[in-house]
Structure formats: C-alpha cells, structure tokens
Amino acid sequence: MQNTGLKELKAQLLALLNKEALKKGKFILSSGKKSSYYLDGRVITLTPEGAWLVANIILEQFKEKSIDAIGGPTLGADPIVGAIAALSHIKRIPIKTFIVRKAVKGHGTQRQIEGPELRKGSRAILIDDVATTGKALIEAKQALDKIGVLSDTAIVIVDRCEGAKDNLQK
Numbered sequence: 001m002q003n004t005g006l007k008e009l010k011a012q013l014l015a016l017l018n019k020e021a022l023k024k025g026k027f028i029l030s031s032g033k034k035s036s037y038y039l040d041g042r043v044i045t046l047t048p049e050g051a052w053l054v055a056n057i058i059l060e061q062f063k064e065k066s067i068d069a070i071g072g073p074t075l076g077a078d079p080i081v082g083a084i085a086a087l088s089h090i091k092r093i094p095i096k097t098f099i100v101r102k103a104v105k106g107h108g109t110q111r112q113i114e115g116p117e118l119r120k121g122s123r124a125i126l127i128d129d130v131a132t133t134g135k136a137l138i139e140a141k142q143a144l145d146k147i148g149v150l151s152d153t154a155i156v157i158v159d160r161c162e163g164a165k166d167n168l169q170k
Helices: 006-021 041-045 048-061 078-090 134-144 165-167
Strands: 022-028 034-039 069-073 098-099 125-129 150-159
Touching: 006 022, 006 041, 006 048, 006 069, 006 078, 034 098, 041 048, 041 078, 041 125, 041 150, 048 078, 048 150, 069 078, 069 134, 078 098, 078 125, 134 150, 134 165, 150 165
Parallel strands: 069 098, 069 125, 125 150
Antiparallel strands: 022 034
16 A cells, blocks of 8 residues: 555545545535535544545655645644654654644643744645635634745645635635
8 A cells, every 4th residue: 555656545535535524414614604515524534544545645745845844724734734744754754744723822832833843934835624715724824924934835635616725826
C-alpha cells in the first residue's frame, strides 16, 4: 500500500466518504445553510484508514512545494494535522502543523494559532475537512496574515461547491 498512486488513494478516500461520511436528511450547516445531505469528515479523519489516506494524499500533493507548515481551523483540521505531523515524520519529510482557534484563547498562552511557532514570512497551506462557503478557512487565513505567515493555498477533503472556492479567491 506504500506505493499506491495518488489517483488510487483518492479513489479509496472517495469510497470511504460515500460509505461512512455521507448522511441524508435535513441538516443545518455551520454556514447556516439548509441541506438535504451532510458530510461528516471527522467520521473519516478520526479512523486509522481515513487519517492515513488523507495525510498521504495531502503530503503527496505538496511534496514538491516549498512550504513550512500545514494547518487549518479547528475542529475540521484537528485530526488531519495530527495525521500529517505523524506521517511526515515517518516519511522523513517533517512538516510543522498548526490549528487555528475561532478566537484568541483567554487563558494560558492566549494564542489563536496552536502548534509550533510559525515565523513571519513562513509559507503555510490551509486545510479543512469540508468547505461550504469557506468562512472557516478565510478566518484562519486572516489569523495567519496577522502574524505575517503567507498562505495562498487551501485544500479541503470535500468542497460542497457552494461558494468556498470563489470566496477564498477574493
């Protein structure tokens, strides 16, 4: 399985998403929109197989890029960054990972961005499990902008095609 191509990894992930993460019914999304289906990315990213697939796909897609860190908004990015951190170490291509809180923590270190320190001028890729409008990714990018971290790329496991891509390109 170590030599599985990117296309095959994506096919395996898609099958897993369809089997385990896709729920039909009446749902209200975090964007406030109503939907007849819900994709619960954490059902996948919190399993050994799903975490491995997602981390491999992301690391494979960005192995040729010059990046310093990968992370994204809590809660969707949390299990993904853990898997990426562990797998990048195993593959001997260690990459810093981070999680962006919705707001600055009011106690302890009082940080909004958790993880190893990200220096001004470093390059980061943003990730999330599912995007509808892209609001969480936009807010995470704004937090990175405040500390001088450059981020012009975002990747999601599932884009619901409801404006996230356009909103992120603004």
